[in-house]
Amino acid sequence: MSVVVYAPASIGNVSVGFDVLGAAVSPIDGTLLGDRVKVEGGGDVPFTLNCVGSFVDKLPKDQEENIVYQSFVVFSREMEKLGQPVRNVTMTLEKNMPIGSGLGSSACSIVAALDALNKFHDEALDETTLLALMGEMEAAISGSLHYDNVAPCYLGGLQLMVEQMGIISQEVPCFDEWYWVMAYPGIKVPTAEARAILPAQYRRQDVINHGRHLAGFIHGCYSGQPQLAASMIKDVVAEPYREKLLPGFAEARHYAEDAGALATGISGSGPTLFSITDDKAVAERVAKWLEENYVQNEEGFVHICRLDVKGSTVTGSEL
Numbered sequence: 351m352s353v354v355v356y357a358p359a360s361i362g363n364v365s366v367g368f369d370v371l372g373a374a375v376s377p378i379d380g381t382l383l384g385d386r387v388k389v390e391g392g393g394d395v396p397f398t399l400n401c402v403g404s405f406v407d408k409l410p411k412d413q414e415e416n417i418v419y420q421s422f423v424v425f426s427r428e429m430e431k432l433g434q435p436v437r438n439v440t441m442t443l444e445k446n447m448p449i450g451s452g453l454g455s456s457a458c459s460i461v462a463a464l465d466a467l468n469k470f471h472d473e474a475l476d477e478t479t480l481l482a483l484m485g486e487m488e489a490a491i492s493g494s495l496h497y498d499n500v501a502p503c504y505l506g507g508l509q510l511m512v513e514q515m516g517i518i519s520q521e522v523p524c525f526d527e528w529y530w531v532m533a534y535p536g537i538k539v540p541t542a543e544a545r546a547i548l549p550a551q552y553r554r555q556d557v558i559n560h561g562r563h564l565a566g567f568i569h570g571c572y573s574g575q576p577q578l579a580a581s582m583i584k585d586v587v588a589e590p591y592r593e594k595l596l597p598g599f600a601e602a603r604h605y606a607e608d609a610g611a612l613a614t615g616i617s618g619s620g621p622t623l624f625s626i627t628d629d630k631a632v633a634e635r636v637a638k639w640l641e642e643n644y645v646q647n648e649e650g651f652v653h654i655c656r657l658d659v660k661g662s663t664v665t666g667s668e669l
């Protein structure tokens with residue numbers, strides 16, 4: 351018996367909710383913009399790891415540094431606490447996601463690995479326990495706890511981190527008609543470094559604007575006002591400080607706005623940029639411009655996406 355889980359790319363922050371808002375996305379042309387992990391019954395040793403996929407060369411050479419191995423360690427510890435047995439496994443990571451991209455690459459590996467391990471063990475851990483483990487792993491990698499990649503990647507859709515009353519995250523209704531153009535330039539921005547450059551304290555006016563933008567966006571989503579929601583997608587917390595890490599971001603935002611996009615921002619800690627529109631022709635025009643002007647090398651790419659409402663899913667038993 352074996353199981354394969356696909357975990358999609360995600361947009362941390364969605365500009366307006368630093369660390370508390372995230373969206374899962376998948377390309378409309380069916381490209382797998384996310385990692386897949388296969389778990390099968392192993393032989394004589396507790397754990398064996400194989401790695402394949404287009405970004406396999408970017409992974410750490412030492413198996414113990416691989417997120418998939420670390421997921422197995424964390425999963426085993428949790429199972430031990432519950433007195434549940436862990437089977438010997440062979441895990442195969444299909445690394446489709448560039449690392450340090452702002453597309454939640456680490457979250458894709460964490461979520462695909464933990465969800466696949468849990469499915470292989472007959473869902474021994476409940477959803478909240480598994481999501482808490484995912485957050486713990488993301489914190490260890492990035493330097494501080496944030497669920498805005500792992501929650502949408504695991505649960506799908508647009509997720510708001512409430513972290514209250516034992517609930518980590520809940521889904522917020524979004525707009526099915528929105529296209530999300532995702533442009534990865536091909537350069538690396540490590541999340542931990544992009545967090546380290548942020549100020550420790552903010553001015554009162556920024557705090558007020560941040561609260562107004564986030565509340566206005568969520569209100570726009572719940573009251574079905576896409577124009578209002580999109581106009582609230584403004585970032586006063588991270589973008590002013592991170593923009594310097596993203597060559598060409600200001601020009602790209604300017605072009606997208608002129609072309610009719612509803613909003614443009616940094617995906618997670620960058621360098622990926624997202625741009626939202628409800629018009630396919632605008633999405634195609636913006637995507638073409640970004641391909642020609644924002645992408646910097648052959649590793650970069652642009653995809654026109656929709657919200658991925660499913661989150662991580664079983665794709666079968668073979669890669």
Ligand SMILES: Nc1ncnc2c1ncn2[C@@H]1O[C@H](COP(=O)(O)OP(=O)(O)O)[C@@H](O)[C@H]1O
Binds near residue numbers: 415459
């Ligand atoms: N399977 C994996 N997928 C992604 N990153 C991994 C994996 N295993 C180990 N790593 C390491 O974890 C870190 C992830 O970097 P990070 O900037 O958080 O990525 P991202 O922003 O794309 O989530 C890197 O140091 C990378 O080498």
Ligand SMILES: N[C@@H](CCOP(=O)(O)O)C(=O)O
Binds near residue numbers: 362452
């Ligand atoms: N809220 C985090 C999101 C990081 O996303 P990633 O895809 O760049 O790992 C942050 O902005 O630091």
